[in-house]
Each structure stands twice: as structure tokens, then as C-alpha cells.
Amino acid sequence: MTSGVPTGGPASALAASVRAGERSAVEVVEDHLARIAAGDGELHSFLTVTADAARRSAAEVDRAVAAGIDPGPLAGVPVALKDNLCTRGVPTTAGSRILEGWLPPYDATVVTRLASAGAVVVGKTNLDEFAMGSSTESSAFGPTRNPHDPSRVPGGSSGGSAAAVAAGFAPLAIGSDTGGSVRQPAALCGVVGAKPTYGTVSRYGLIAFASSLDQIGPFATTVSDAALLLDVIAGHDPADSTSLASPPPRASAAVQRGVDGLRIGLVSELAAAEGLDPQVAARTREAAEALAAAGADLEEVSVPAAVYGLSAYYLIAPAEASSNLARYDGVRYGLREEGDDITEMYIRTRSAGFGPEVKRRIMLGTYALSAGYYDAYYAKAQKVRTLLVGDFDAAYRRFDALIAPTAPGGAFPLGSKTADPLAMYLNDVCTIPSNLAGHPAISVPFGTDRSGLPLGVQVLAPALGETVMFQVAAALEAAAVEVAAR
Amino acid sequence: MSSWETVIGLEVHVELRTETKMFCSCPNRFGGEPNTHVCPVCLGLPGSLPVLNSRAVEHAAAIGLALHCRVQRSIFHRKNYFYPDMPKDYQISQYDLPIDADGWLELPSGKRVGIERAHLEEDTGKSTHVGGGGRIHDADHSLVDFNRAGVPLVEIVSRPDLRSAEEARSYVEELRGILVAAGVSDGKMEEGSMRVDANVSVRPLGSGSLGTRCEIKNMNSLRSLGRAVEHEAARQVRLIEEGGTVTQETRHWNEDEGRTSSMRSKEEAYDYRYFPEPDLVAVDPDPDWLETVRAALPPMPADRRRTVAAAAGMEPGSDAVVTVVRLGLDGYVEAARSAGADANLAVRRLANEVAADSGSVGNLEVGSWVALLAMESEGKLTTAQARTVLKELLAAGGDPAEIAAAHGFEALDEDVLAGALDEVISADPEAWARYLAGEDKLQGLFIGRLKAATGGKADLAAASGLLRARRAAASP
Numbered sequence: 001m002t003s004g005v006p007t008g009g010p011a012s013a014l015a016a017s018v019r020a021g022e023r024s025a026v027e028v029v030e031d032h033l034a035r036i037a038a039g040d041g042e043l044h045s046f047l048t049v050t051a052d053a054a055r056r057s058a059a060e061v062d063r064a065v066a067a068g069i070d071p072g073p074l075a076g077v078p079v080a081l082k083d084n085l086c087t088r089g090v091p092t093t094a095g096s097r098i099l100e101g102w103l104p105p106y107d108a109t110v111v112t113r114l115a116s117a118g119a120v121v122v123g124k125t126n127l128d129e130f131a132m133g134s135s136t137e138s139s140a141f142g143p144t145r146n147p148h149d150p151s152r153v154p155g156g157s158s159g160g161s162a163a164a165v166a167a168g169f170a171p172l173a174i175g176s177d178t179g180g181s182v183r184q185p186a187a188l189c190g191v192v193g194a195k196p197t198y199g200t201v202s203r204y205g206l207i208a209f210a211s212s213l214d215q216i217g218p219f220a221t222t223v224s225d226a227a228l229l230l231d232v233i234a235g236h237d238p239a240d241s242t243s244l245a246s247p248p249p250r251a252s253a254a255v256q257r258g259v260d261g262l263r264i265g266l267v268s269e270l271a272a273a274e275g276l277d278p279q280v281a282a283r284t285r286e287a288a289e290a291l292a293a294a295g296a297d298l299e300e301v302s303v304p305a306a307v308y309g310l311s312a313y314y315l316i317a318p319a320e321a322s323s324n325l326a327r328y329d330g331v332r333y334g335l336r337e338e339g340d341d342i343t344e345m346y347i348r349t350r351s352a353g354f355g356p357e358v359k360r361r362i363m364l365g366t367y368a369l370s371a372g373y374y375d376a377y378y379a380k381a382q383k384v385r386t387l388l389v390g391d392f393d394a395a396y397r398r399f400d401a402l403i404a405p406t407a408p409g410g411a412f413p414l415g416s417k418t419a420d421p422l423a424m425y426l427n428d429v430c431t432i433p434s435n436l437a438g439h440p441a442i443s444v445p446f447g448t449d450r451s452g453l454p455l456g457v458q459v460l461a462p463a464l465g466e467t468v469m470f471q472v473a474a475a476l477e478a479a480a481v482e483v484a485a486r
Numbered sequence: 487m488s489s490w491e492t493v494i495g496l497e498v499h500v501e502l503r504t505e506t507k508m509f510c511s512c513p514n515r516f517g518g519e520p521n522t523h524v525c526p527v528c529l530g531l532p533g534s535l536p537v538l539n540s541r542a543v544e545h546a547a548a549i550g551l552a553l554h555c556r557v558q559r560s561i562f563h564r565k566n567y568f569y570p571d572m573p574k575d576y577q578i579s580q581y582d583l584p585i586d587a588d589g590w591l592e593l594p595s596g597k598r599v600g601i602e603r604a605h606l607e608e609d610t611g612k613s614t615h616v617g618g619g620g621r622i623h624d625a626d627h628s629l630v631d632f633n634r635a636g637v638p639l640v641e642i643v644s645r646p647d648l649r650s651a652e653e654a655r656s657y658v659e660e661l662r663g664i665l666v667a668a669g670v671s672d673g674k675m676e677e678g679s680m681r682v683d684a685n686v687s688v689r690p691l692g693s694g695s696l697g698t699r700c701e702i703k704n705m706n707s708l709r710s711l712g713r714a715v716e717h718e719a720a721r722q723v724r725l726i727e728e729g730g731t732v733t734q735e736t737r738h739w740n741e742d743e744g745r746t747s748s749m750r751s752k753e754e755a756y757d758y759r760y761f762p763e764p765d766l767v768a769v770d771p772d773p774d775w776l777e778t779v780r781a782a783l784p785p786m787p788a789d790r791r792r793t794v795a796a797a798a799g800m801e802p803g804s805d806a807v808v809t810v811v812r813l814g815l816d817g818y819v820e821a822a823r824s825a826g827a828d829a830n831l832a833v834r835r836l837a838n839e840v841a842a843d844s845g846s847v848g849n850l851e852v853g854s855w856v857a858l859l860a861m862e863s864e865g866k867l868t869t870a871q872a873r874t875v876l877k878e879l880l881a882a883g884g885d886p887a888e889i890a891a892a893h894g895f896e897a898l899d900e901d902v903l904a905g906a907l908d909e910v911i912s913a914d915p916e917a918w919a920r921y922l923a924g925e926d927k928l929q930g931l932f933i934g935r936l937k938a939a940t941g942g943k944a945d946l947a948a949a950s951g952l953l954r955a956r957r958a959a960a961s962p
Binding site for chain 2: 084085086092094099102104105106108203204205206207208210211212238239240241242319320322323326327329331332333341342346366369370371374378
């Protein structure tokens with residue numbers, strides 16, 4: 001059943017035409033800059049549009065093509081970067097006042113890799129402050145709106161990147177995913193978003209939220225474009241000690257292979273997660289049926305520790321964040337609020353520079369690591385993590401890949417969950433287990449909710465299982481097209 | 487104080503001698519214009535990540551092996567606290583799994599001091615507090631230099647096995663000798679490449695339990711370490727004898743005032759919120775690699791003292807042997823021994839004359855050294871003459887026989903000297919009679935004439951001895 005599988009996407013098509021000299025990269029970038037100028041006033045997916053730099057790099061791509069040099073697999077393709085990726089000389093805020101005006105003196109490894117693949121960065125996208133949130137509303141610079149319904153959130157924390165791709169401002173975008181921050185906004189914006197195996201993409205230059213969970217991932221409108229982008233950014237980086245030494249699996253290798261004979265498990269605990277919209281449960285079941293119809297052996301499977309994922313995550317992630325965010329102290333860069341002595345300067349700077357969600361998590365994490373509480377909280381949460389990996393391992397002895405919902409519901413109205421942090425945290429209940437385990441997962445658009453807003457289904461795979469993950473994702477994508485057409 | 491025993495454990499921070507810093511490729515160099523040896527990593531800029539310097543690991547392993555530790559699989563932790571010269575507001579250190587554990591160090595006295603652990607960590611930057619009292623909270627402003635931030639350190643923690651200020655100094659001196667021998671540090675306490683904190687407590691002599699300890703900081707020389715420990719022990723004894731109790735706290739040694747003062751109590755101690763550093767992976771030393779590190783280690787001071795002592799027929803803990811090894815002059819003892827020269831004489835000359843000169847052998851070549859020792863042993867040179875020749879050899883090198891000849895130092899055996907004295911006496915019988923009658927000041931006259939008669943070659947000590955012997959023989 002491979003006939004209906006899309007074989008490419010707008011990004012690969014653009015790159016092909018630029019490489020062939022059929023379209024100029026400058027023309028492509030002008031086209032996208034015009035779309036941004038026309039549409040982003042309402043959506044606010046970008047914090048910075050790097051129009052001049054984009055024009056310059058597009059011109060370079062064109063010169064290379066003219067000189068007979070291949071600019072690379074992303075030749076002339078506009079890419080939007082989440083604003084927690086360092087860009088040399090370009091403001092990088094992580095969505096926080098505390099970094100307002102800071103200009104990094106260096107590029108993140110991902111940014112360098114994109115440039116050497118011929119990609120053209122068009123700007124830096126909005127995010128929840130320090131990637132802490134699921135709606136992009138905790139950004140210090142105002143929320144981003146969902147292109148499908150501007151009264152609703154795009155999800156988060158990579159909401160700006162998801163919205164930019166959904167709105168057609170860029171065919172590709174980069175996000176970071178600590179507990180679902182690529183996959184959940186991808187689902188809410190109706191695009192594809194993936195979190196690779198921990199260690200696949202270098203974190204060098206990614207402003208850390210929770211180092212043991214953070215992983216950079218691609219956004220695209222199609223599965224194969226996402227695979228193309230992941231193949232460009234993945235790979236060992238000596239500047240990141242947690243970067244895997246082995247060459248990453250080719251994400252794009254198997255997108256057209258179909259799922260005939262693959263064993264795929266539907267994760268019971270996540271398919272029936274607390275607070276799941278019935279529409280989401282229904283779409284997930286339809287996705288399972290569609291994969292079965294495409295030839296996969298489909299069964300339900302239990303991953304018992306998955307239900308503890310959210311609790312463990314909200315100890316581990318804030319604990320690491322409390323340490324990672326200590327450096328924003330007003331001494332060396334970013335915001336400084338003067339005080340009579342050093343302690344007062346620290347307190348005033350951090351009080352003024354951080355928003356309420358960031359402060360909440362710093363306090364949670366500081367508490368979890370405190371003497372006398374460490375064993376009860378942080379150490380126990382790490383044990384849950386070990387349990388979870390064990391449960392996943394057991395499942396992967398019987399299955400090649402797993403599926404689950406991405407988010408418990410579709411895009412919700414702005415402001416509807418900001419007063420209730422726990423309701424907001426529940427958005428990540430289905431995505432968090434993959435971060436805790438370090439496994440790859442991808443969200444593929446699959447149907448809509450009652451209001452016609454997009455929903456997503458997740459494909460989970462074991463560590464370094466990107467190839468099979470993209471293989472299943474492509475089949476889901478094809479099935480989604482067919483379901484929509486019926 | 488006689489009924490009290492002082493118990494001391496030392497924490498020594500050692501800056502490792504590496505080309506680059508611990509987690510980045512900035513140069514590890516003392517000094518330099520402030521903030522010139524910095525990069526995104528050692529400045530802790532957002533998004534930067536540490537990459538472990540393998541040479542620092544090798545040095546830490548070498549320290550562990552030299553201190554008879556178990557060199558084991560270790561991980562890094564973050565030690566969280568705010569301080570303006572700490573770029574990330576946490577220090578990457580090791581906590582419950584240090585690279586080196588459970589070793590010992592042998593003092594020249596032969597005593598073994600337990601080593602609890604030695605772990606890797608990064609150094610902080612350096613703050614200069616301008617105005618006010620020079621401390622952070624009353625300064626007008628502070629300047630921070632991050633050149634030192636990220637310099638690799640090893641912290642070596644001893645067990646509370648030391649019992650006096652003297653032993654504490656001896657421990658640090660011995661440790662410095664080991665670190666320098668292993669090539670991992672220059673061991674300069676004054677430049678801060680070795681920094682010592684002391685945990686001091688006192689207990690009644692014979693007691694098996696430990697008293698409450700205080701940690702003393704800010705001692706920047708061996709001398710100030712000794713003074714601080716003595717002062718602190720006396721303070722604690724006085725406190726207890728006056729009916730008070732010692733409270734666990736960190737105290738600051740003030741070199742000028744010669745006393746310690748409270749910095750912070752146990753209650754005020756930081757909660758460092760240690761947790762495993764997620765940006766680094768475990769360090770798991772390969773046994774084969776460890777063997778190559780061990781094989782590359784030169785002999786350590788304790789072994790060298792034993793070698794020197796055996797050659798010279800002395801005790802390994804004797805001052806002369808300790809001095810020779812501390813100054814790294816044992817090669818000259820070995821040269822003497824293997825050439826058949828008097829190794830005991832060699833140790834004495836090295837521990838006295840060379841140590842007093844510059845502490846180094848300067849331009850002294852091994853051949854000249856052995857030849858000089860032989861000349862002295864054979865009586866061709868007097869002790870004083872040998873010292874003069876040695877001084878010139880150290881300064882400018884050369885052939886000892888030629889130097890001796892240039893000074894007119896020649897063999898002048900006792901018979902020649904006796905003959906010359908007889909001539910001097912018979913030339914002035916009147917003076918000799920007065921000398922015999924008790925006019926002692928005439929001794930100078932005879933010695934002077936004897937020197938003149940021998941062209942200055944007469945050894946003064948030998949001449950006076952001979953003169954006195956003649957008078958004793960002639961007296962009734």
C-alpha cells in the first residue's frame with residue numbers, strides 16, 4: 001500500500017528547483033518574507049525576522065548554483081529557528097526579558113549545519129519563556145496565535161516554529177522538545193514535528209531548559225520533509241559530550257517502505273490518558289486501524305510506568321532548570337537591575353527578568369534538590385525513569401514501533417489554561433515518556449476535533465529507531481490523507 | 487595544652503598543569519590581561535556545553551596512582567551556589583563518585599596519612615573587590631577576571647590523621663613533592679596553584695573520638711598553614727577549658743593579625759544541591775590505559791628517600807636525605823655512589839652547601855662532582871677548600887683540580903706541615919719560649935708564619951692543632 005505515500009514535500013521540492021537552477025533562492029526567500037510581512041502581524045510567530053541576513057544567504061546560494069557548486073540538500077529553503085538557539089550577532093532571547101538585547105558571539109551547531117546544507121534562516125520564532133510551557137503564552141514578548149484559529153494557542157513551547165510552518169512562512173522550522181515541545185505544537189498546528197533519539201542532534205548552542213531531556217527536532221508540513229531536515233541537523237558533535245558517536249540512522253531512508261508486516265503497538269495507558277478528549281481517542285483508534293489496514297500487525301500494549309511520567313518529569317525538568325537558569329544573574333550579560341549589594345542585585349534582576357512560570361519551576365526544582373528532599377523527589381523520579389525505560393524495552397521486544405495520541409486535545413483558546421498550571425502540564429502527558437526514555441517520537445497530523453482543528457497522532461520508536469519511526473509516520477500521513485478524502 | 491591532642495585533616499586544591507582549561511580549549515595560563523583567556527564555555531554563556539579535557543583526567547589518575555588510591559569510574563556533579571566569579575553559578579565537580587579513593591601518603595617520618603579521596607573540579611574566576619574593606623559585601627564595586635574560570639583542579643582530601651602543625655606542613659610539603667614529581671602541577675602555593683584548607687579539632691589525649699572541627703581557609707604559605715593550625719588548636723583548647731564548646735564553622739585565617747575569625751556557621755552553610763551533571767558522561771578509566779599512566783610515573787619522593795638513605799647509610803627521614811630529595815638532587819648521590827665516591831659525603835655536601843647556595847646544582851657537572859668528592863675523601867682538599875671549589879663549580883662549572891690549583895689548594899700532608907712548623911719554631915726560639923710560658927696570643931704569630939712558609943696551603947685547623955700538640959709535648 002505504498003502508492004498513496006507522499007514522496008516529498010514543499011521543502012524538498014524547493015531545494016530541488018533551486019539546486020537545478022530553476023528557481024532562485026532570493027526569489028524564494030522574498031516570497032516567504034512577503035508572507036511573513038503580510039501574516040505575522042496577527043500571528044506573532046517570529047520574535048526577530050532576519051530579512052537582510054536571509055537575503056544575503058539566499059544570494060550566496062544562488063551564486064553557488066551559478067558557479068556549479070551544489071549548495072546542499074536544503075538549497076535556498078527558508079527555515080525558522082526557535083529563539084532558544086544561539087545565532088551569532090542575532091538577538092537570542094529564549095522568550096525571556098532576562099536575555100533581552102543579548103547577542104550571542106557564536107552559532108549553535110544546528111545553525112552551522114543548516115547553513116552548510118544551503119538553508120536560509122528567515123528568523124527566530126516565539127516560544128514559552130525558556131521553553132517552559134505548552135501554549136507559547138509564557139513568552140515575555142506576547143503569545144503566538146494558531147494559524148487555524150487565531151483565538152487559540154499554537155501549543156508550545158515551540159509554538160512560534162509550529163505556527164510559522166503551518167502559516168507557510170517557512171516550509172521548515174527547528175524546535176526543541178523537552179517534554180513534548182515540538183510534537184504538541186505540531187499536533188495543534190496540523191504539521192509534522194519530531195523529537196529524535198537523545199544525543200542525535202547536538203545541543204551545543206541550544207539554551208538549556210532540562211539538559212538530560214532537551215533535544216532539538218524538525219518541523220515540516222510532510223513526514224519526508226521532516227526526515228530531510230533531521231538528516232541535515234543530526235550527527236556527532238564533539239562540542240556536545242552527550243552527542244552520540246555513532247552515525248545517526250537515516251531518517252529519510254524508509255519513508256516509502258510502508259508498514260506491511262511491521263508490528264505496531266497502541267500504548268493503552270496513553271490512549272486512555274487522564275483528560276483525553278474523546279475525539280483524540282477516536283482519531284488514535286482510527287490511526288491504529290488505518291495502519292492495520294496498511295498491513296501492520298496491530299495490538300494494544302501496556303507500558304505501565306508511562307502513567308508516572310508526568311510526575312517524574314515535573315521533578316527532573318525543574319531540578320535541572322533550577323541549575324541551568326542560575327547563570328542569569330545580572331553579572332555578565334542580559335538584564336541587570338542594580339541593587340545595594342550583590343545579593344540584592346541578584347534578587348532584583350531575577351525577579352524582574354523571569355516570568356511567573358519560570359519562577360515556579362525554579363522554585364520547584366530548587367526544592368526537589370534540597371538537602372533532605374533529594375532522595376524523596378529527584379532520586380525517586382530518576383528511578384521512575386529507569387522503570388519507564390524497562391517498560392519500553394519490554395514493549396519493543398514485541399513491537400517495532402508504538403503509537404499514541406500526541407496531545408490530550410486540540411488547540412485551546414488563549415488564556416484558558418494560564419491560571420491553572422496543572423491543566424497546562426497535562427498537555428504533555430503523552431509526549432513526556434519519550435523524553436524520559438531518550439527515545440524518538442514524531443507527531444503526524446491525523447484528522448480534526450469537533451471544531452475542525454487539527455489533531456496529531458504520535459509514533460514512538462526505540463532508541464535510534466528513527467528509520468522505522470519515519471516509515472510508520474509516512475504510512476500514517478498517507479492514511480490521514482485518505483481518511484480526510486472519505 | 488599538654489593534655490590535648492590536635493587532629494587535622496587537610497583539603498588541598500591543586501591547579502593541574504594542562505595546555506587548556508578543563509572543559510574548553512582556552513589556554514590554561516597564569517596571568518594574562520583580564521578576560522582574554524575566555525570563550526562561551528568558560529564564560530558559561532547560554533547554550534554552551536562542557537567537553538572534558540582528557541589530559542586533566544590523566545593527571546587526576548596519575549595523582550591517584552601516586553597516592554596509592556583506587557582510580558575508579560567517576561561521574562561529575564553540579565555544586566550549586568551563587569557567586570559572581572562563578573560563570574554558571576554552579577561548579578562542575580565530583581561528589582559521591584570521585585576519580586580517586588582510599589589511598590595514603592607517607593611522610594618523611596615514615597607515618598602514613600590516609601587519603602580519603604581526590605576529585606576533579608573546575609576553578610572559578612577571580613574577584614577583586616574595590617573600595618570598602620576589600621570583601622564582597624562592603625566593596626564599592628567588584629571586578630571579575632574569568633581567565634582562571636574553568637582551570638582544572640584536583641581536590642585532595644586527607645583523613646584526619648595529622649596531629650600537629652609540623653605534621654600538617656610536612657604533609658603539604660610531601661604532597662607538593664609528589665605532584666611536582668608526577669608532573670601534574672607546579673605546586674606553587676604563593677601563586678595559588680596549591681591551596682590548602684585545614685579541618686582542625688582538639689580532643690583530650692588518649693580519646694578515641696573526634697572533637698568538633700572548624701575549617702580554616704585563606705592560608706597561602708606553609709608558614710601560615712602552621713601558624714593557623716597552632717592558633718586554631720590553642721583557641722579551641724582555651725574555649726573548652728573555659729567551659730565553652732567548639733561550634734562547627736568555617737573560619738578565616740588573617741595572616742596580619744595572626745588569628746582566625748568566623749566566616750559562617752554550620753547553619754549558614756550552603757546547601758549545594760548536588761545532582762549529577764547531565765551535560766557530561768561518566769569517566770571510566772580503562773585498565774590498560776591506567777597501566778600506561780602508572781608506567782609513566784617517575785619514582786616518588788618516599789622511594790627516592792629510601793634509595794638515597796641506603797646509599798649514604800643514613801635514615802630515610804633524616805634532614806639531609808629529606809633535603810636532598812626535596813631539592814631533586816638525588817641523581818647526584820646516585821652518581822657518586824655508582825662512581826665509587828663517598829655517597830654519605832655526597833649527601834652532606836648536597837644538603838648543606840648546595841642547599842644553602844641556590845638549592846640547585848647550577849653548572850656542576852656529574853664528572854666534576856664525583857672528582858671533587860674523591861679529592862676531599864682522599865685528603866687532597868681540606869673541607870674548607872672543597873667547599874670553596876664546590877661553590878665555583880656551582881657558579882661556573884669547570885674542572886675541580888684546576889680550580890683547586892688556581893687557588894693553590896694542594897695536598898699538604900701532615901709531615902710537610904710538621905716540618906714547616908719545626909722550621910718556624912727554630913727560627914724564633916725567644917718567641918717560642920714566651921708562648922710556652924703562657925703567652926697565648928703568640929699562637930697567631932706562629933700560624934701566620936706557618937701559612938707564609940707554606941704559601942698559604944696550610945689548613946688552619948690542622949695547623950692550630952699541630953701547634954697546640956707541640957706546646958703540650960714541650961711543657962713539663
